[in-house]
Amino acid sequence: MSLSTDRTRQFEAAALPHLDAAWNLARWLLRDDQLADDAVQEACLRAFRFFEGLRGESARPWLLGIVRNACYDWMRQNRQLADQLEFDELRDSEAVSAPFSSSADGDPARQWEQRVQGERVNAAIDALPPVYREVIVLRELEELRYEDIARIAGIPLGTVMSRLSRARSMLRESLRDERPGDAGGRTRHVNV
Numbered sequence: 001m002s003l004s005t006d007r008t009r010q011f012e013a014a015a016l017p018h019l020d021a022a023w024n025l026a027r028w029l030l031r032d033d034q035l036a037d038d039a040v041q042e043a044c045l046r047a048f049r050f051f052e053g054l055r056g057e058s059a060r061p062w063l064l065g066i067v068r069n070a071c072y073d074w075m076r077q078n079r080q081l082a083d084q085l086e087f088d089e090l091r092d093s094e095a096v097s098a099p100f101s102s103s104a105d106g107d108p109a110r111q112w113e114q115r116v117q118g119e120r121v122n123a124a125i126d127a128l129p130p131v132y133r134e135v136i137v138l139r140e141l142e143e144l145r146y147e148d149i150a151r152i153a154g155i156p157l158g159t160v161m162s163r164l165s166r167a168r169s170m171l172r173e174s175l176r177d178e179r180p181g182d183a184g185g186r187t188r189h190v191n192v
Contacts, residue, residue: 011048019040061144065153068153125171135167146164
């Protein structure tokens with residue numbers, strides 16, 4: 001077995017289990033499936049190139065840090081387009097509808113309510129500035145430890161905690177607005 005083949009197998013064993021998390025982070029940061037695919041591909045090429053630099057560390061935060069950097073590089077290079085990307089309800093809600101499509105009780109009204117709530121949460125996360133969106137995605141969706149988030153984002157632990165606090169506050173505020181479909185103009189609040 002050649003050294004190159006062995007290195008490739010080691011890289012695949014370290015990186016492949018984390019590709020879903022990598023794509024998820026890229027998708028939330030770039031707000032586009034194709035751009036996320038491209039960013040993850042670029043990040044994997046970078047990661048493979050510098051794989052020797054991974055020494056006894058967890059591959060997940062290491063790879064996600066490279067994905068984050070690839071996304072921010074793209075946003076800097078394409079600032080005008082990145083600022084214009086908008087939330088597309090049909091495209092961006094498909095992933096949300098799947099978990100709610102089959103409720104245990106089979107109540108269509110409850111399923112619809114769960115889907116609408118999921119769409120609202122996704123739209124609220126999508127509306128956050130990237131520095132807040134990334135910490136929410138890494139903590140709440142990818143369930144990473146604060147220390148790993150600090151490493152990925154290249155920021156102090158205290159900054160991670162303050163950004164998470166601010167992001168959660170922004171989400172609560174965003175989700176306090178009246179929910180679509182409420183009768184009589186009543187305002188209902190969602191606890192986050």
